[in-house]
Amino acid sequence: MKERGLKEALLPAARDIEALVRAEHPDPFAILGPHGDDAGGQFIRAYLPDALSVQVLARDSSAVLGSLTASEVPGLFVGHFPQAQAYVLRTQWAGGEQTAEDPYSFGQLLGEMDLYLFAEGNHRDLSACLGAQLQNVDGVDGVRFAVWAPNARRVSVVGDFNIWDGRRHPMRLRHPSGVWELFIPRLQVGEAYKYEILGAQGILPLKADPMALATQLPPDTASKVAGPLTIDWQDQAWMQTRGERHLPSAPLSIYELHAGSWQCEVDDVGEVARQYQWGELAERLIPYVQNLGFTHIELMPIMEHPFGGSWGYQPLSQFAPSARYGSPSDFAAFVNACHLAGIGVILDWVPAHFPTDTHGLAQFDGTALYEYGNPQEGFHQDWDTLIYNLGRTEVHGFMLASALHWLKHFHIDGLRVDAVASMLYRDYSRKAGEWVPNRHGGRENLEAIDFVRHLNDVVDLEAPGALIIAEESTAWPGVSQSTQQGGLGFDYKWNMGWMHDSLHYIQQDPVYRAHHHKELSFGLVYAWSERFILPISHDEVVHGKHSLIDKMPGDRWQKFANLRAYLSFMWAHPGKKLLFMGCEFGQWREWNHDQQLDWYLLQYPEHRGVQKLVSDLNQLYREEPALHDQDDVPQGFQWLIGDDAINSVYAWLRWSKDGRPVLVVANFTPVPRPAYRVGVPFAGRWSELINSDAGIYAGSNYGNDGGAETEDEGSHGQPQSLVLNLPPLAVLMLRPFG
Structure with missing residues (x-):
């Protein structure tokens, strides 16, 4: 090849060079890397700003094939070789030498x-x-x-x-x-x-x-750059049987926690020195949850998030566990350890919105790519975040893949989908004129609805046995109904109505509870309209709402009695259970994500008593079919006394599928009620399963000496009756003996 023709072939067109130097060239492969000539040789071009020199070596033998010449364009090195072959570049920099293959010598990668x-x-x-x-x-x-x-x-x-x-x-x-x-x-x-x-x-x-x-x-x-998960999964038995554990007829009792503040390493003055890593957390958390008897833990979002004060609910990396607690393999090992201990793992997952941090998804390629372009659709005023445009197929698929990533690669047992209500409605938390109607002129977010239905259908196929749970606070119908029946397809829905009503009731001074009597019973009007989880979550113990025990009225004794009664009422009520960390032993202060729980309180008998009660409630809940196997159907519940507002007493039966009942009697006043008659269906002795006022729970130990015999006197529509001593601010549970 003549020298002039060679020089022209070596250097790209001026406009290409200019675009390359300005880092604006749309197709660098068209210029850089190897390009064949007509005679079986190849031109090689490399753009390496600040390089001193570049040699070309044969990839197979490391023999020096020649050098690339520095062109008139700083950083652009070019050369011609008579034979096309695989090569590596040895580049001299001011700080040393680097040898590697040319990234621009490889063809297209993705299929x-x-x-x-x-x-x-x-x-x-x-x-x-x-x-x-x-x-x-x-x-x-x-x-x-x-x-x-x-x-x-x-x-x-x-x-x-x-x-x-x-x-x-x-x-x-x-x-x-x-x-x-x-x-x-x-x-x-x-x-x-x-x-x-x-x-x-x-x-x-x-x-x-x-x-x-x-x-x-x-x-x-x-x-x-992450390596493959280095985890020897040993949870095959768990994975094969978890579908049975997740049936509506199975007990589901969830301990919600924040990984960074459940327990931490503290210094000599009690301040947090550092957060535990996943392995350390497993050593401490798993035995604790086993002793408490919960079937599952639910982790507040552990996907990487820039601001710790968001508690994980403003994640930017939907596929990466937070580096705060260790590596992805560390997290996988934590899940494996939970499964080996018989504990399921649920993750909070946030497909509704993402933060505006400039290094994140916002305006990712200079346009509204992951979010809606119109702020009336794409900006969350409440949280100063951006809303995923789930109507865009790539974004829809991105979030779908995120869910499957956790369920399949990390063996996660369920996802609690955050803020579903904000996804379903285009006018969520917006005034008139601040939102964009859907294509039919309505307020429903049709693309988000399509997404959650698709998500639930795909998870059923790709991760059988996994749960998808909706945090949904509106009256949207069919949240936990199958998509084939027109529902959204979730396995469970958080019962926010029950939570609000029951907490409002229990915070009343007992003198006034008679006027709020229906707040505890109203939840039974709609208890079987969905498959429900009863949630006492982190949201109820922050931002000035007080801790769970500090919501309770009265003096110290009454506060503990109210808390024990409330938790017993919750465990006896239809619906699966969720309790936030610290509530199980009556932490006085609100949850603070920068501090560990107040474990020192367990030196006091009242706090240990609440903890012991939660453990016993979970054990009874798991062992007694009447308390769980007809949770989602009205046949599992029967009112006996729902109208004794004057005494603030309630009584009901929970029925198992095989016809064995548990009697629940609650007295929400601080007045002991001796000889209170309650109708029951079967004659004989009824044994006391739980008395939330028992001495082992630091109560006053007023009760029925472990049980009572029926009298042949009908009451409350039942052929027999029990005459019971109802402890103050307490719940009793009894079942027929034998």
Whole structure:
């Protein structure tokens, strides 16, 4: 080839060079890397700003093939080689030497089916497709990066490996999916990285990877290359049987906790020195939950979130466990340990909204990509967050893949979907004129409804036995009804109405409870309209609402008696159970995410008494079918006394499927009521299962000496009756002897 023709072939067109130097070229592969000539040779071009020199070595033998010449354009090195072959570049920098394969010598990476499923919003294993994936390409180990940014003019991977220089590793755009990809050889696990994105209006703040599987420890915000989960799963028996544990007829008792503040390492003056890692938490938490008798724990969101004060409810990494508590493999080992101990793990999961942090999803490629463009659709006024545009297939699929990622890769047993009410209604917490109607002119968010239905159907297929639970506070019909019947398809719905009514009642001075009598009984009017979980969650013990025991009226004795009665009432009421950490031993102060629970309180008998009661309630709840196996049908409940407002007494029967009852009698005044007659269906001795006023719970120990014999006198529509001593501010549970 003549010298002039060679020089012209070596250098791209001036406009291409200019775009490359400005880091604005839309297709760097068209210029960089190897390009064949007509004679079987190849041109090689590398753009390496600040490099001193570049040699080309044969990949198989490391023999020196020649050097790339520094062109007139600073950083652009070019060369021609008579034979096309695989090569590596040995680059001299001011700080040393670097040898690696040329990222621009590799062909297209993602398969057409992956891109098709992503664009369709139905890629079931997106966390193994996009993001940073350890991969071997053409015999070379490295990391394949892939990110969706369809409106970007250029996307580059940046990190310590290229001194955070966006000119060094611009990516290839795959049309028409809008996914950019690049394989960077020899990168390893632990590398921190972000994306530098050129939008229509210029360079954006560096963006963390939406599909990151690991992150830096906040307040640092970079994503990290994650290795495969190094976990020897030993929970096969649990996974095979959990479907039976999750049936509506099974006991479900959930201990809700915040991983960072349940228990911490403290210094000599009692201040938090550091948060426990997952392994340390497992050693302490699992025996505690076993002793309390809960069937499951529910973790407030552990997906990476920049602001700890959001408690995890403003996550930015929907696929990465927070680095605050250890690595992804550490978290997987924690789940495995819970399963081996017979404890299920539920995660709070937030598909409703995300924070506005500039390194996150907001205006990701310079446009409203993950969020709605119109603030009347896409901005949450209450939380200063952005709302996912679930009507966009890629966003729909992104969130669907997030749910499956936790359920399948981490063996999570259920997701509690946060803020469902805000998803269902376009006018949620908005005034007239501040919201955009749907295509029919209504207030329902049709795309979010389609999403939750699709989510629940897909989870049934992809993660059988897993639970999807809705935190939903409105009268939307059929939340826990199947999608085939027109419902939303959730397994359970939080019963927010029961929570509000029962807490409002129990906070009344007993003198006034007669005027609020129906607040405790009203929940039975709709108790079987959905499959319900009764939630006393973190939301009820923060922001000036007082702790659960501090909501109770009266002196210290009455506060503890009220708390024990309330918890017993909750466990005897139809519906699965959820209790937030600290409530189980009567913590006085509100929950603070920056401090551990007040464990020192357990030196006092009243606090130990509440804890002992919760343990006994859970044991009874699990062992007594009448308290759980007809939770979701009216046949499992029968009123005996619902109208004794003057005495603030209630009585009912819980029935098992095989016809065995448990009698529940509650006295919500501080007045003992001797010889109180209650009708029962069967003659004989009825044994006392629970007396929340018992001495072992630090109560006054007033009661019935362990049980009572029936009298042949009908009452409350029953052929027999018991004459009981009702303890003050207490609940009794009894069953027929034998």
